[in-house]
Amino acid sequence: MLAQVLFVFGPLTVAGLFVTAGLLAAIGPRKVAPVWALIISMGALGVALALALVSLTSSTAQPMGAIAAPLAQAFLVDSLSATLLVLVGFLGVTVIKYSDRYLDGHPRQPRFIALLCLAVAAVAVLVTSDDLLLLTSAWIISSLIVHFLLTFDGARRQAVAAARKKFVIARLSDLSLLVAVVILITGFETRSMTDIMQIVRTDGSSLPAGIGPAALFIAIAAILKSAQFPTHIWLTEVMEAPTPVSALLHAGVVNAGGFLLIRFADLLLLSPITMFSIATVGGLTAIIGALMMSTQTSVKSALAMSTVAQMGFMIFQCGIGAFSSAALHLVAHSLYKAHAFLAAGTPMARKIPTAVPSSIAALAFVTMGGLYVGIAALLGKDLWVSPAIAGLGMIVVFGITSFAAPLFRRLRTVPFALLGGVGVTLIYFTLQSLTAQLLQGIVPPPGSMALNGLISLVAMVALCGAATFAQATGALTLRQRDGALYLLLFRGFYINTLWDRIISLWPTHSVTSHRRTSYE
Structure with missing residues (x-):
């Protein structure tokens, strides 16, 4: 009975607890609200852990009556979604706890923690969605909340510029996913991702038209979301945003593209051209990102380029059909990168490997x-x-x-x-x-x-x-004496210059309502 309750109500409970934590942080007493928000978030993590344990020992439960039926159809609980839900909950608790100390005394701390909680809630819904419309909604909402986090301090112009670049790229990603979802729902006459994947696996000879375009648009949505070259520029510029936002982006939100490819793996395999395109883009991003990382002079910039390279490698794994490897990479990279960003202020000695004959x-x-x-x-x-x-x-x-x-x-x-x-x-x-x-x-x-x-x-x-x-x-x-090659890699092939010109068309308003705050 407990397993059945967790399967049906668990995902919504986790997301609901994070929403509750966010609302409490926003409207509760200033001194105690962040603490209570953290406690409620830890409760959400506990539910996610219980759901993960049950998912390893039980099969998917049947819906409990008419009230539970919509929830059972909207959410998907399996070992992948349960694992990622625990990961999302753990990262959420870690970032919220860090933010409580990081922004202690800041006049807008409640709003910041509230937005963090809402972002985590949206991602929790994303990784457990079975309904395609629910998945798309969570995909879009999580991105919009992150935009508000990036522009938390409007006086930081570089952070605002990065947010605007991400906003444009993210909306293109949203549009691609929407097109793919419309094609799938129209062709399969169902909104259930589970039903669609089951049909793809068992009845590959009589699939509806539009499978190829749907796979391609899913790939485009994932590539744009995962900061693949040459749309990676926003990810390298979010350093001006508060450190918890950087950690949430690099360890969580940017991985959504890989998750999307893993979820639609069976569908993507039906389109060899799409798979080859995914592998090509991911491979180039991994290599270029690693080379650009070697030219960076600051810890956070190197970490940002490292994320670009790692995301490229994860997308490449999806492109060659190693989806389980990509899932392992997703979890490992998320944990490492969250720690790396939250500890980025700690001085570290960087040892350059000794060259050998x-x-x-x-x-x-x-x-x-x-x-x-x-x-x-x-x-x-x-x-x-x-x-x-x-x-x-x-x-x-x-x-x-x-x-x-x-x-x-x-x-x-x-x-x-x-x-x-x-x-x-x-x-x-x-x-x-x-x-x-x-x-x-x-x-x-x-x-x-x-x-x-x-x-x-x-x-x-x-x-x-x-x-x-x-x-x-x-x-x-690579050192500065290498001249043109070093400068080309250090400047990211000057792609950022092109994006700056595009974003310059976006009107900029001077910010006077909030004083610039130093977070470091």
Whole structure:
């Protein structure tokens, strides 16, 4: 009975508690309202945890009578939505708690915390929606609330400019999703995402027209939402907004694009052109973002470029059909990036890896690559059966090897490098297996790939291998003396200049009602 209640009322309860926390923060007594908002948010996290535990041990419950029927049809509770709901709740509680201290004494603190709570509530609805109209509404509302958070201090012109760029790009994303939803509802004559995916899986021979365009518009919506090159510019400029907003954006809202692709995985697989486009855009964004990150001079700017690169890699994983890997990446990146931004004010020493001769680097890469293949064989992993998982694992090994290569200089330190390689490989395959089991029946398993996807994967592995090898040997260490290339990457290929000209058409009003506040 409890499981049935949680399945039907759990998602709405979590969102409702965050809305309640936001309202209390806005209208409650100033001294105690933030504390009560935090307590209520922790209650929402508790409900999300209970729902996640139940979802792992129970099947989807049947609706409890006429009153519960609309809720059961509107929300979808499975291991994916339950996991993401816990993630959203945890990030929400963390950011709200941080904001209580961060804006302590600020005259508009209640409004800020209220907006944060409402944004988290909208995202909670987004990740648990089964009704396409509800999903689209949550998609749009969460973006609009984030816009108000970005413009929280109107005197910060750079933050306002970033918000306006995001506003334009987000509305294009909203429009793309709306078009896709209209096509799907018209073609399948249902608003249930579960019903549509079930038809796609079981009756692929008699699908309605418009599947290809619907998949393409879903991909466009996700790409625009996830700050893919060249629409990434707003994500790198939100540093002027309060730190909790940056954390919420980089750890939460920007991941919505990846979530959308994962949810519509079966539909996307029916359009090879769309999948190839997703992989191409994601791969280019990952590589360009990583190169631009290497030129940044501040912690927050480097973190922003890191998010661009990571979002690109996640979208690339979706493009090659590794949707379970993308889900794992989404969760891991969210947790890491929330911590990174909220701790960005803490001074950290940045150690640049020691360059090694090309012969040493070659030995390191061959050894670690062989170790990866050998461990996969011992674990019974047939890399040819799932080339996507094999290729992604090789990229991870390349990244570790670029930092471990100096250990191959001396014989006594080589075992440490090998031990690290064994550990990373075991962790990689373990997490991939656990995620695949968790999402079994929800997303299609990574298997054989179409030629387009295989070409994308091979190209990505080759580029990452070449880049990490160059990094290990010092050939990719970009400094100001490198001139045009450094400046081009540092300026983001001057795409931001073009966007500045577009946004300059938006009238700017001077802000005098609120004094500029230093948050740092």
